[in-house]
Amino acid sequence: MKRSILYKLLFLALLPLNIWAVEDIDSLLNHYEEESALNLKTKRDSSGHNIVYTRDELDKMQAHTLKDVIKSIRQLTMMDNSFGATELQRAGAYCTNSACVRLYVNDQEMTSGFFGGALGIFSEYDLGHIDHIQIYLGGNAIEFGNEYGFITIKMYTKDPDREKGSSVGLSYGTNDSYRVNALTTGKLDNDINYLLYASKLKNNKDTLGHKGYDVPRYSDNLNLFATFKRENDFIFELSRYEHKHDGLTGFGDQKTPTRSDRKSMYQYLSLTKYFDTVKLQISYAEEEVGITNNDYNGITLYDGSFTTEYDNRFENKIFRVNAKDSRTFGKHRFFYGVEYQHKGIKPNFNIDGVDRSSEFEGPDSIDLYSVFLEYQYQFSEDTVLLATGKLERYDQHYNDRTDNLTQSRIGIVSQLNENLLFKGFISQNYIYPSLEQLSTAPRPVKGNVNLIPTNIDTVSAEFTYKTEQYQVGLGYLKMYTIDPIKVNANKMYFNKKIEAIFDDYFVNCTYNFNKDNKVIVEYYWTNHNRPFSQSPSAGGHIKLFNTYDDFDFYTEFIYREGFVHKVFAMEIDDGYDLTAAITYHMNSTTTVSLKGQNLLDKAILAPIRGLYPIGTLDKKVMLNVEWFF
Amino acid sequence: MFKFLSILLILGSLLNASEKEYASKIIKNLVEVIDKPNTSVWIDSYDTKVFGLFDLAKFNVVKSCKKAKVMILSSEKTIPKGCNTKPILVLDYELLEKHDNAVSAFFWKKGRPNIVFISDRIKHFSISLPASYDKYIEEKIW
Numbered sequence: 001m002k003r004s005i006l007y008k009l010l011f012l013a014l015l016p017l018n019i020w021a022v023e024d025i026d027s028l029l030n031h032y033e034e035e036s037a038l039n040l041k042t043k044r045d046s047s048g049h050n051i052v053y054t055r056d057e058l059d060k061m062q063a064h065t066l067k068d069v070i071k072s073i074r075q076l077t078m079m080d081n082s083f084g085a086t087e088l089q090r091a092g093a094y095c096t097n098s099a100c101v102r103l104y105v106n107d108q109e110m111t112s113g114f115f116g117g118a119l120g121i122f123s124e125y126d127l128g129h130i131d132h133i134q135i136y137l138g139g140n141a142i143e144f145g146n147e148y149g150f151i152t153i154k155m156y157t158k159d160p161d162r163e164k165g166s167s168v169g170l171s172y173g174t175n176d177s178y179r180v181n182a183l184t185t186g187k188l189d190n191d192i193n194y195l196l197y198a199s200k201l202k203n204n205k206d207t208l209g210h211k212g213y214d215v216p217r218y219s220d221n222l223n224l225f226a227t228f229k230r231e232n233d234f235i236f237e238l239s240r241y242e243h244k245h246d247g248l249t250g251f252g253d254q255k256t257p258t259r260s261d262r263k264s265m266y267q268y269l270s271l272t273k274y275f276d277t278v279k280l281q282i283s284y285a286e287e288e289v290g291i292t293n294n295d296y297n298g299i300t301l302y303d304g305s306f307t308t309e310y311d312n313r314f315e316n317k318i319f320r321v322n323a324k325d326s327r328t329f330g331k332h333r334f335f336y337g338v339e340y341q342h343k344g345i346k347p348n349f350n351i352d353g354v355d356r357s358s359e360f361e362g363p364d365s366i367d368l369y370s371v372f373l374e375y376q377y378q379f380s381e382d383t384v385l386l387a388t389g390k391l392e393r394y395d396q397h398y399n400d401r402t403d404n405l406t407q408s409r410i411g412i413v414s415q416l417n418e419n420l421l422f423k424g425f426i427s428q429n430y431i432y433p434s435l436e437q438l439s440t441a442p443r444p445v446k447g448n449v450n451l452i453p454t455n456i457d458t459v460s461a462e463f464t465y466k467t468e469q470y471q472v473g474l475g476y477l478k479m480y481t482i483d484p485i486k487v488n489a490n491k492m493y494f495n496k497k498i499e500a501i502f503d504d505y506f507v508n509c510t511y512n513f514n515k516d517n518k519v520i521v522e523y524y525w526t527n528h529n530r531p532f533s534q535s536p537s538a539g540g541h542i543k544l545f546n547t548y549d550d551f552d553f554y555t556e557f558i559y560r561e562g563f564v565h566k567v568f569a570m571e572i573d574d575g576y577d578l579t580a581a582i583t584y585h586m587n588s589t590t591t592v593s594l595k596g597q598n599l600l601d602k603a604i605l606a607p608i609r610g611l612y613p614i615g616t617l618d619k620k621v622m623l624n625v626e627w628f629f
Numbered sequence: 630m631f632k633f634l635s636i637l638l639i640l641g642s643l644l645n646a647s648e649k650e651y652a653s654k655i656i657k658n659l660v661e662v663i664d665k666p667n668t669s670v671w672i673d674s675y676d677t678k679v680f681g682l683f684d685l686a687k688f689n690v691v692k693s694c695k696k697a698k699v700m701i702l703s704s705e706k707t708i709p710k711g712c713n714t715k716p717i718l719v720l721d722y723e724l725l726e727k728h729d730n731a732v733s734a735f736f737w738k739k740g741r742p743n744i745v746f747i748s749d750r751i752k753h754f755s756i757s758l759p760a761s762y763d764k765y766i767e768e769k770i771w
Contacts, residue, residue, distance in 0.1 A: 025658050025761055342700050
């Protein structure tokens with residue numbers, strides 16, 4: 001009798017779970033879309049603590065550039081630096097040249113060969129051809145690339161086989177800013193699909209003033225991208241990206257530039273070939289960076305010489321080849337690979353019209369050889385244990401210096417019950433000095449060939465409780481940064497003999513009202529052992545994604561805690577960035593949308609030495625029209 | 630009885646409906662509204678892409694298109710003789726233009742899966758769609 005009641009209860013309890021068996025066509029289509037999402041195919045739980053921006057979210061957000069995405073990432077604040085470039089600052093700290101950021105488009109690493117960071121060139125990378133973005137925090141999986149990143153941003157392009165058509169978009173808004181973009185896809189003979197994308201983006205900001213001088217603020221971007229692929233066979237990519245922006249106050253002693261701008265170009269070819277389980281990638285990239293800074297009141301270089309016209313150009317070449325393979329034997333999975341990378345630069349310095357390129361000292365190229373192995377053990381049906389090791393050899397081609405280094409990581413990913421997922425990692429990594437930091441030339445800051453890598457050790461844990469309707473996340477990360485590279489009072493790079501310790505905490509919640517409507521709330525804070533903060537130590541956001549009939553709505557409110565920058569003697573107030581976007585799908589071929597960013601004009605300001613706190617995001621409204629055919 | 634049903638439900642719940650299963654269900658639904666449940670279908674099965682997309686075992690597949698009530702096309706193939714009067718479900722939107730008998734399409738566009746029925750073609754075949762399909766009916770091909 002009791003057993004009969006038990007079966008009845010079980011039947012009633014399980015009945016709702018089987019509703020899908022009699023789903024209507026709308027529901028089936030929705031579920032098919034969810035199950036087919038490309039972000040599910042690229043997400044790797046074992047790779048770290050990740051944040052995903054899906055295609056649907058990026059569309060509703062009207063995320064046209066990378067800035068629209070990275071500005072709300074927890075434990076980071078997007079801030080312009082004194083040369084007008086955008087950086088992501090780790091909570092409480094200051095990260096030079098965003099060396100803590102690693103950026104990828106598919107498998108291609110988009111990092112400056114000279115500066116070591118990515119955002120100096122790609123912060124406004126156009127996202128019109130991007131399907132989704134995976135962000136890994138707190139140390140990347142070693143398999144992603146050679147060099148460590150506190151944050152790894154992986155952008156995945158749209159699948160030509162799923163786009164099936166073309167689109168053209170036009171945007172216009174505040175300060176005559178505009179964006180023009182076009183995408184087309186198709187199929188060639190022999191089942192080769194292609195996607196071509198082009199965009200031009202001009203972003204004008206309010207001109208600043210300083211000591212009677214105008215400091216214009218603008219950026220200009222050109223993005224050309226092409227991919228040709230045959231399923232399970234090969235992917236061939238070509239890309240050219242140009243980014244020009246103001247150099248803000250520049251290097252001048254009085255911060256009074258009559259001209260200050262930076263121009264970058266990055267282009268690459270990449271071929272990925274699949275041989276059964278083996279993936280081989282060969283890529284060649286060229287980078288050009290040009291810095292022009294004229295200052296009537298002069299610029300003092302590291303050696304004490306004085307100039308009013310500073311012109312600095314670098315040509316970098318980056319060659320990479322890597323092969324990766326994975327094998328599974330019962331409960332044991334092995335993922336292993338080898339990589340070779342060559343970075344070479346050709347500097348060109350023109351100071352007051354005099355060519356001083358021959359004064360360049362230090363390594364002008366680095367060869368990097370690495371081999372890695374990740375071992376995963378399926379401890380139980382719900383638990384995976386992993387251990388990774390990587391051996392690396394850096395050849396600087398200067399003073400015969402060679403560094404042999406290791407990186408390692410252990411972790412656990414466990415589905416504790418039907419709803420609760422736990423991830424925990426302990427990793428030991430380092431950031432190798434960039435060519436810019438190692439080499440010396442007629443620049444305001446002197447390089448240092450004796451720099452050693454900065455050690456980064458992390459311990460992290462994250463719980464995620466997920467039901468069909470809501471998800472709650474709770475995380476902690478402890479990070480030790482040993483011997484970070486800084487600039488001393490003599491304007492020279494050096495390893496600061498400290499151990500900076502950061503304790504990061506976050507809590508977030510996503511509530512899905514239904515497939516099209518949800519709210520995300522997140523708050524984070526960081527404690528550290530440094531004497532003062534150089535960026536916000538706490539922050540959070542509320543994001544609302546809504547759909548009603550043919551309208552999509554997106555509302556975002558980002559908070560960043562104010563701080564006092566004691567070195568610059570600046571007090572930064574709390575920041576509140578309100579973004580609102582509405583998209584009207586007029587018909588199957590036309591979409592009209594309107595977006596306003598920093599509508600309260602109170603987004604967090606960035607402290608700039610010798611100037612005053614400036615806004616990274618202007619108050620801006622853009623009207624967009626997009627046609628599909 | 631409840632014991633039997635509960636076991637069935639437990640088994641059903643354990644099945645994680647995958648991308649392929651949902652695609653199979655959608656195509657099965659489309660085929661059924663074009664004709665009737667468990668109707669006979671012919672598939673241009675030489676295209677290996679079809680096998681990856683959905684599960685053929687879920688369908689009453691016939692080898693000769695002459696014996697089929699509904700045809701499924703995924704690629705540009707010539708319709709075998711004697712079969713060019715039957716309704717077709719296409720898995721590529723462009724095939725709607727190439728085949729006048731293509732009444733419906735299940736396809737990817739702008740990164741999303743879509744369904745469409747062409748109004749005059751469903752009238753031609755006297756297909757009566759349930760009300761839940763109304764929003765998928767379009768007057769013309771883009």
